[in-house]
Amino acid sequence: MTATLDAPTPAAATAAAALPAPPPAYRTPIVLAVLAVVTAVMALATPAGATNVRISTNTDLFQIPVFAVPGRATAWLLTVLVLAAAAYAFVLARGRRRIPVWVIVVAGVCALLALLVLISAGKTQVVPVTGLLAGTLFLATPLVFGALSGVVCERVGIVNIAIEGQLLAGAFAAAVVASMAGSAYVGLIAAPLAGVAVGALLAFFSIRYQVNQIIVGVVLNVLVVGLTSFLFSTVLRENPQLNSRTALPTLPIPLLSEIPLVGPVLFRQNLLVYLMYAIVIALQILIFRSRWGLRLRAVGEHPKAADTVGIDVNRTRWRNTLLGGAVAGLGGAFFTVASGLAFGKEMTAGRGFIALAAMILGRWSPTGAVAAAVVFGLSDQLRILMATLAVPVPSQFLLMLPYVVTILAVAGFAGKVRAPAAEGIPYVK
Amino acid sequence: MRLELRGITKRFGAFTANDAIDLVVEPGQIHAILGENGAGKSTLMNVLYGLYTPEEGEIVVDGVPRTFAGPGDAMAAGIGMVHQHFMLVPVFTVAENVVLGQEPMARGLIDAGSAATVVRETAESLGFHIDPNALVGDLPVGVQQRVEIVKALSRKAELLILDEPTAVLTPQETDELIEIMRTLAASGTSILFITHKLREIRAVADTITIIRHGRVVGTAEPTTPETELASLMVGRSVSLGVDRAPAQPGEPGLAVRGLVVRDAHGVPVVDDVSFDVARGEIVAVAGVQGNGQTELVEAILGVTTPEHGSIELAGRPIDGLGVRDRLDAGLAFIPEDRSTDGVVGEFSIVENLVLDRVGAAPVSRGGALDVAYLRRNAAERVAEFDVRTTSIDREVGTLSGGNQQKVVLARELSRDLSVLVASQPTRGVDVGSIEFLHRRIVAERDKGAAVLIVSTELDEVLALGDRIAVMCGGRLVGIVPGGVSRDVLGLMMTGMPPEEAARQAAEHHTLLGEADLAAELQAPDGEPAVVQDGAVVQDAAVVQDASHESEEQR
Amino acid sequence: MTTAPEPGGPGPEPSTAPAPVEPEGPTRSESFVHQVLSSSWLLTLGAILLAVILGAILVIVTDPDVQAAAVYFFARPGDLFAAAWDAASSAYVALFQGAVYDWTASDPARAIRPLTETLTIATPLILAGLSVGLAFRSGLFNIGGQGQVILGGIVAAWLGFQFQLPAVLHVLLAVLGAALGGALWAGIAGVLKARTGAHEVIVTIMLNNIAGYLVLWIVTTTLFASGTPGVSKAVHDTARLPALLPAPFRLHWGFVLAIVLAVGVWWLMERSTLGFRLRAVGANARAARTAGISVARMTIVAMAIAGALAGLAGASQVLGTEGMLTASVAGSIGFDAITVALLGRSRPLGTVLAGLLFGALSAGGRLMQTRTGTPLDLVLVLQSFIVLFIAAPPLVRTILRLPDPEKKPSRKRPARGDAPAEQAGAVA
DSSP: OOSOOOSOOHHHHHHHHTOOOOOOOOHHHHHHHHHHHHHHHHHHHOOSSEEEEEOOOTTOSSOOOOEEEEHHHHHHHHHHHHHHHHHHHHHHHHTTOOOOHHHHHHHHHHHHHHHHHHHHTTOSSEEEHHHHHHHHHHHHHHHHHHHHHHHHHHHTTOOOTTHHHHHHHHHHHHHHHHHHHTOHHHHHHHHHHHHHHHHHHHHIIIIISOOOHHHHHHHHHHHHHHHHHHHIIIIIHHOGGGGOOOOOOEEEOTTGGGSTTHHHHHHEEEHHHHHHHHHHHHHHHHHHHSHHHHHHHHHHHOHHHHHHTTOOHHHHHHHHHHHHHHHHHHHHTIIIIITTOOOOTTTTTTHHHHHHHHHHHTTTOHHHHHHHHHHHHHHHHHHHHHHHHTOSSOHHHHHHHHHHHHHHHHTTBTBOOOOOTTTTOOOOO | OOEEEEEEEEEETTEEEEEEEEEEEOTTOEEEEEEOTTSSHHHHHHHHTTSSOOSEEEEEETTEEEOOSSHHHHHHTTEEEEOSSOOOOTTSBHHHHHHTTSOOEETTEEOHHHHHHHHHHHHHHTTOOOOTTSBGGGSOHHHHHHHHHHHHHHTTOSEEEEESTTTTSOHHHHHHHHHHHHHHHHTTOEEEEEESOHHHHHHHOSEEEEEETTEEEEEEOTTSOHHHHHHHHHSSOOOSSOOOOOOOOOSEEEEEEEEEEEOTTSOEEEEEEEEEEETTOEEEEEOOTTSSHHHHHHHHHTSSOOSEEEEEETTEEOTTOOHHHHHHTTEEEEOSOIIIIIOOTTSBHHHHTTTTTTTSTTTEETTEEOHHHHHHHHHHHHHHTTOOOSOTTSBGGGSOHHHHHHHHHHHHHTSOOSEEEEESTTTTOOHHHHHHHHHHHHHHHHTTOEEEEEOSOHHHHHHHOSEEEEEETTEEEEEEETTOOHHHHHHHHTTOOHHHHHHHHHHSOOHHHHHHHHHHHHSTTOOOTHHHHHSOTTSHHHHHHHHHHHHHHO | OOOOOSTTSSOSOTTTSOSOOOOSHHHHHHHHHHHHHTSOHHHHHHHHHHHHHHHHHHHHHTOHHHHHHHHTTTTOHHHHHHHHHHHHHHHHHHHHHHHTOOTTSSSHHHHHHHHHHHHHHHHHHHHHHHHHHHHHHTTOOOTTHHHHHHHHHHHHHHHHHHOOOOHHHHHHHHHHHHHHHHHHHHHHHHHHHHHHOOOHHHHHHHHHHHHHHHHHHHTTSTTTBOSSTTEEEEOOGGGSOOBSSOTTOOOBTHHHHHHHHHHHHHHHHHHBHHHHHHHHHHHOHHHHHHTTOOHHHHHHHHHHHHHHHHHHHHHIIIIIIISEEETTTTTTHHHHHHHHHHHTTTOHHHHHHHHHHHHHHHHHHHHHHHHHOOOTHHHHHHHHHHHHHHHOHHHHHHHHTOOOGGGOTTOOOOSSSOHHHHHHHHHO
8 A cells, every 4th residue: 555656566576577488499499400400411412523603794893703612511511500500599499589580591591502502513514603692582572572461461460361362463464554555664553553452352351341361362362363364365365465575674773783792683683673672671660660560560469459549440451451462463563574474374373372481481570571582582593493404303392392391380390480469350349 | 627428328239238328527536437247337438438439428528529439539538548458469568559549750760769758757657667668468467557557648638447447456456556546536637437346436436326237327425335336236135145054065076286387488377286175165266367266277177287286086186187087077167258168159059058078978879969868958957047048059159148157057067076166157147147156056065066166256255165265376375264354365365374464454454445444334234343453363264254244234 | 349259258348248359260260150151042142143243244344346346335335235245145155055954065965964064073172162161160271172182182093003903992992092191181280280279271271382293293203104294194994983974974973972971071060979079169169178179189180081071072083084193183173162162151062052053163164165265264253253242241232232131120139248249240
């Protein structure tokens, strides 16, 4: 019965003090240790001989000649790096500290590079590292856009399984509108609008009618495949001029693009990739530090709390589901105008689901999603390289990799993954 | 702020939750709204806070009629609310929660510095301190409640609605809350205080409005005797106890030895708990919600695996057994939350009545259900337990809370049982059903079952317990005879050992205890309460027996 | 009050309501199962009608003749309407001819062949639909039909061409093997969900993609590869599901198997203790756990049975319709099965009827594509619209002005306590 309460109550103090960290979780370190063993096996299997590496591209200002990297030594170095990541994760887990995503990403990239060394050591072909990395980034682009769409939607409490459909709709709209306008850039305006349309259907059914969001997502994917394929077989077949190949030009950024290795990889891309940089940075800052982001996350975590401070929950969900649709739709432009291809039936080929995987693996954060998408992009790029090097390993196994990694992740083998609390639950006053 | 509600009516379909409610709150007044569970208190507050739109009536703030389309409008009008289930985002910091919806901005982003300042300054004006950067999910409930108050006041609330604020607090935390309320009222903030706890009202309220079945049935002063308030609240004169013969403890029924349960963080939530319940007696476990009672009964049922300790059922250890085997061994279990744990809402009454009995004769044979038996059983149980329903095929989810609870009891009590574990057996149940359910539980005791009741309602604990065990912070603070005083139980609920609690209760009453005394002194036919103060507290039970009886008589 | 999955739970007084429902998997599907089961046959018809109308609009606006007529609309508006009617009706007539009875065919066998094609195509849809429906009612979202069909197909093919066994024994072995293959594949999701809480939606989506690449690879291995790329060796005749009708009809015993299993699933869910437990876990996992039912075990069992049913869909394709494993063995069966189960409200009879409808759409769509040039993809559009409308009954009611059964004034209610449940029920 003290009049002033500046000291915490006994009950409060004990409760706060008695809250120790959770018991150590060793799943992630164990998985990384297994990865280290796999890398070691790859290092053992690496043939004697060197990998010929080319870093410079023909147009570089400063030319670095092709040089040879000793295969085995490099593979072992990479093994040590993976091992170090595993050890670091172990130490963190023991201290009950969170294992950052980058540790897992570094280990994954090192393991993939060891695979690269394994398949290229002792061969006469030159490994174009710059091209490889630029290709990785390029292949990661739709995954990043898709994953960012997922981040925005799920953070506001709407499960977005329809990323695949949004990418496909974006690809279709970009191709057709760019063909009609005769300019690939106009396609970049149309693509997000198509994504918004799919997002609007998602919002309409899941918010207005509280239909289960997973169902709506799955069905919208079928619907977009059906619609785009139908239109492809009717309108586009009769009017081939509506589906011509228009490509976004590569826009090297002056000075920055001349930096060895980094320049060609990061700054010799097209507008879509530069837009991706901007959107990733903007979302990372805005989601966690802006008014919009705080409200977005509040609605996804505890919608009623948001409602009681005057935030219109369903309007917030509507807007951000549309925004998410726009982001994924823009990513869809990758498949047509950014790749210089015409639209083809079902051309997204499950990339939306890998984007979903990248979002989960990136723990619902924009930078995490980028990291995961880059790992997936690298594995895809390696598959292409393996085909050119004629390596007798079935490419399907590398294609499976993102999915296997994601299963491991959601099963808790890649650190704790926590979805927004109110995700998937319609808000009814 | 002067707030006036005129003829507020709110309907849900055919059901009228609020029926032409009139209410006036004067500036700086602590105005209590008293009503049973389900009387329409929270509906009224949600109307006032803009969460529901009333069908009729108007809200007048300082003489100006207002309409609230949402909580934003209510807040703009100076109304703040502390909800019963806190409206805080657990993964946000205190500062983020406080500024949500009215974020201070700097250079396009949220100004974290001034957000923290808002928290610190508001808290200090109320006489306490909160770390603005702590994650709300890591804070104890008492502190979370203060965050809610800070949140409301930082929005310039001139009228604060507190919805059942003490439900999750210990008596001592309740005292601290009462101090905060008084500080606020002194500075001119009006307070609407919703509760169904009579004693708190008398301790803090300036005036009382009583609501029953959605209507205002009367107003009262804080000095009004407790029993009078209670009968206004429930509409008829009620006895706060259950008529029952003294317990006849027999052979051991349930024995718990050195039980330790840890939560996901490794915190011991049940910490070295040991006790016995003999056949033919009721042991009631008292304690503030969340002090290990839930985990204790979960460990007894077998859905939680304890780290240490053993549990015996009728002398037989059941530690290695799963839930199924424990139920088969004679354990009957009434869960804390019937709608999530007790019944399957989409299943019919027929199916719910055999929910934990499928897999064995007579319910099923050779992997197939005996449909004829199921229907016969349902018809019998519905009649025996007076479940009010149009059909035995009705989905249980469409029944009222009291009838759902009868279905659970009918299922659990209709088979051979040696031990009955009932957690919050009457939560959210109407008064008529409470009496019925209590009688059935006492009847099981008299038939020779060992009964363990867990309840956060002291009334229920006192009404049923032959012995009362008190839990705090996962530990068993002590076991006292039935009928001890609330003050002693209240102190024990904060972790104070029984002897110490009895001594302190005698020397120094809590605010609520004082209110009790004041009422007793003023009550026309009350026994002189001085007896209690004057008694030498060596035998706590005796003293408390006296006070308990005096309470019951009135 | 968020989803209010249990009607009558949260009363008008949040103070009396139980603690907020945990937003975990079972709760979501619980309310979902409820919302699917509670809509009526009238709504189903309404949903199909609306989808057919939307499909017609799509056909009309993309039809070249209509576009041509639209150019001179103000001169001769009748032409536009005639062209529009012609485009839509010819497409749907062809669809019907291809699905049920083709009265323009040259001989009776050809005229009736579409109906048998419908049954043939419906067979795997019914089996996989039963799989998804059973999982739904057990509180699980089996998006993984695709992968389970593939695994069933792989095992069936391997057992079918690798071994030499007597006729009946061989086909039994191959069918059981396929069921086991599907069960194990789905079991991965079940075990991960039960042990680690990994959401089955994510896991089954990922398993689908893995299975897709697995079958692409496996048909190239020396064990499976035949002369034709993307196609395995043919299974022996002893392992084939026998034809029900002589050639040219493709209908085989797989259809009978599907119907028998539909009855079996009905018995399992409605009359057996296992089904009771599965449904209890699906409707309220916490109450089931409190009642001594092992939620983890039921999760694994439900996924395994669902996987077995989907695996049998693969067997039906490999051992019945195709006679070999192809990389596209699953087609879109796994995803179609979700729509079949939704349309059939996860009940066996409904699933059979929905499977027949989608089988008919698919069979008819093929004839439609060859006769009128309307792409088969129209069927996908119809399917997805049907399911969207089914899932949003208030939308169909609003468009078709149907009465709302939830708002019947005669409905008896308890005195108090669950009035808002009506609202929640209406919107859920």
